[in-house]
Amino acid sequence: MASVLLGLGPPIPLFQFRNPTEETMLSAGVGTDNPWETADNNAEDMKFGYCIGTSRWPDEAKEGKPEKPYGTTAKMVFRLLTVPIEYITFASTKIWSTPNDECDNKYNDKYKGATKQKEKTEEEKKAEMINKSVDEDLNLEFIHNYIHGCTGGDGHMANVPVAAFDPLFWLHHWQVLILLFSSMAALNPEKWLDVHSIPSGETITNENYDEEKVSPTVPLRPFRRDKKGTYVTPEDVRYTAKLGYSYADLQPWLEKYNPNKKFNQRLFVKDLNRRINLLYGFSRILALDPKFPTMDGMATVEGGLLIQDYAFSIRFLKFGLGGGPFWIRLHLAQDNENPAPVLDLIAEVYNFSQKVQTENGKCVNCEKLKELKVRSTAYIAITPVLLNLAREGKKLGSLTKEVVLKYLRDHVYWSVIMGGNVLSSTEVKKLELEIVGSTNDSKHYEDPTRMPEFDNFEAQPSISGGAEGAFNPDLYNRTPEPSPPKIQPPKATLELRNSLCFRQQLGTDSVIIVKSALVDLTPPSPSESDMTQLSITNGLGDIVFHISIRRTQCAIIFNTKPASGQWGPEVEVQLERHFRGQDEATILIHDQGEGYETFVNWTHVHWFEKRIWPTAPQAIHYGLSDGQGATSVLAPKLQVFTYPSMKDVFFPDVE
Template identity: 25%
Template structure:
């Protein structure tokens, strides 16, 4: 009972803070008051041309590589956390005309479609951002982008640290040296009683901060970003030209809208298991960079590999922004729309997580890298049809004062930017590093994986699970007599054969702009609730794939190509099937039983813009199929499952 009550108590806390936000109405919180004109100092420091060069953290030149920590862990380091909030706040209150202000840095990604650092657009691409979506460069482009943000924020933080009184200054000066931007781990189980969405990010629009001039209540820089001023010349279309701050799951589609972070928290919490499984599968089954890196469906490249880090990333954008989660007449907040997403402070937390996944993946598969691939979309400086490779400039990120840009090859070693991650602190021995990464993956993301569920049950019954010498295992030899999951022995016959089991996955192909905005594809075993806002929390909800899209006004230079672009992703079914066996809905996991069950009970619905429900036949270009794979069980915590080729598929649409 406690495990059920705790999340509800957390959501109550979210609702209370949200109610407080409503009561406060239009109250605007301010920046920290240091007692002098801080922005004059900021302008003077960042007026230097060197601020446009992405050099990594300044301490890197001395060989100082620091760890990027999960945001909840960073909160426990009081001095660093204080500096982080003060630094973000200062960036957000810096004049928007500065290229190193919050507006200037986040505007690189999409809106307001302005030139940064003098890097001019390719003619005809003026109404797009620099970001390379659905591209072989998707993971590598974001690496120097994050490094630029980290560099600017670190410089601000180092400056702030010197403003404490002399007898209090040193702990903050030391803390500034070890600061690196945090990431938000949306795939692991949250602390007991908590939500996947941290309270520091979605709990309150204000925060009490103990800075150089004492405790003050300031605007929470993780909750939202307020435009000062709102650029209605660039943001021409409603509601973007009426929303003066970034919103998540907005309460309405008009000028008075506010964030509904409780809805975001509940929706992400209910999708956490599916997100974790998708990530676990990416680590164990996607060893080819071309397939891992991006969501563009390219025949003869993807083959049976439908998922990607970009597709998983897209689902988080939709969930965090509130796009396609069933709210009537609401299309979602800033994070759900490509052109506006970077303005939301959660964007960099999310993308630091994506970079961490990328860095861990690199450690597992060091030989696979960027191969020449034709771009399917325009960006501000690249054209559709252009061949992109590992030497393509990652614009607008300068690597030196001579005008050279970073490339995928030059960002391959992430430590040159002065950061690493906890799982990657010992890279001297590749073999040990890989074993350490696999242990971390199993610990953080393996709990809900069917492979580990089977192993836990087998070991609980005193049976040695996993691979033994010669590729066999005692677990496999006796699997027909034992229950690999949840203590349902007789119904699990056939689940584990030899040293392997069978995974079932929905493969999805969809037109990115099929509904002219972000949408989500929901999968249920049986009929979904009548209230669409309850879909994500439904007991029979199996998983969701989000399609990260744009509105008509935000991507003028890309819209024609985006309307034809096919993207792909997956939703794992096996854990849901195990649950169906445990609940008596499914007789067993033999292939013929599973196929019959899926044909009879799998229900698919699409939630599009404004909370409207679409049938699968109404979504242009939507293609769905179910694939099955034999997966070999890991033999230890140092190993991951080994996936075989797809053995059988059948079409749903």
């Protein structure tokens, strides 16, 4: 591994993608060349354009010690392949806000309690709101999204526009996504994208901005299947074997499935059931473990056990926070007096999405989905967590509904994290978040070739909530809400001998702050040039305000210069009174309408009357005078901040 990290030996494609030109990805139009960090993009809009390749930081201490194949992902996969659901539910996190009268599925009014009835109790109203078809919150897409998030961190894999540059992207889609899709097709060959199950009005926008109805034959742009340019359709890729490949668990042509040279679907499915039970069936393995006795909440049935099963559905507006990626994390407090989110974490959902409007253009389909207020869903089984707690005998006495619902109501809390920050309930409300607890009856069998059975799915209003962050008010109060973040001013890096265009419109009362991490007042030799320059220009190319720091003259010079003219008369201020050879410096320039007031390290230096109109600043340049051996008083890279007014420097609004 060290040789890979050090760049020794031949490149390994699965370790890293690297731009073959050795230039930044920005040279090929990837990422953004916008240097400004603002309140809108400083958290999630990573500057991928400045990368040469993807990066990974493996833990060498764990090399050769793979983790056990059980955990959150295994539980997700197990439910996806064993709970009977329709294809439209299986394939997408999406639910539609508008019911579809033509379709007899979860989007129909009859599932939403739309028929007017007698006045309901508060509990009945809540139960109606959360919808009882919680089993239909299961889908492949939220598993796909979760893997993008947990393998990507804040890097390429976790961000839609650049995910495909990470080699893991291809392994993920080939080995996980398509394998699960193929397994679903093998277990349920009759289930498919039925035109009668697709809600009316469900369309996609093609490259001509025309709307096309979703169907088994809708073109999957930009993928083509032949030299004529024929687009691939869903029907073309329904069975991967017809595309010339399959997987180790999906080989129906093997002799053991073809006794008397005739394919036996029952033998094939039983073998696949065994593989799913043993590889992903964490709940089954725990429930049937002979080392532990049957407890309350379990019952013996012929060939296995009947246990009460528990899960949480998580529903939210996909574009509720603008479309950027974020995490929803579910926690089970081990100590209600001192909640510890990292240790208490039991489930995560990742919104793998992108902004409607990015630096590189608009996502038309994203814009449409945002307008439709499209909601996403996920379904997380927590029975394995409860089984472990119950068998410890300390925190949970049994798996009966009465005991477990009370325990979850007292101990479960959740949070939404975006850009590494825990969001306030005010922000979470924008998601219209629903945390819906549910129960069902599950049967697990000793025979691994028998699939488990899940029945009687029922939402539980007592363990359902939203933006409040917890079911138990006492627990929520112990999980302090983060302070609303201050609105950060636009910030960018300005390198020596470079210019920076302002993103924010600046005018009277606006402020420009330049910060340097060091100050070097060591005078150069008399033969060396010595002018460190900051020049502010307008849209016509005029230098409307100029600062020149000259150590050999012990002076700060202020001046202006028209685009087609000469420098004006210099105004000189003593240097050492303001720059004292310290670790850092802050230069503040305040536009006061008739002139510019300059401060160094928050101390007044000079008021300079304006000479050139219009003066609206468009850019700032950081340079040195021409000359051999010239060095700057300031750091090679400066931080530039802009504010619309002086008030915003000291009393910024809060969101």
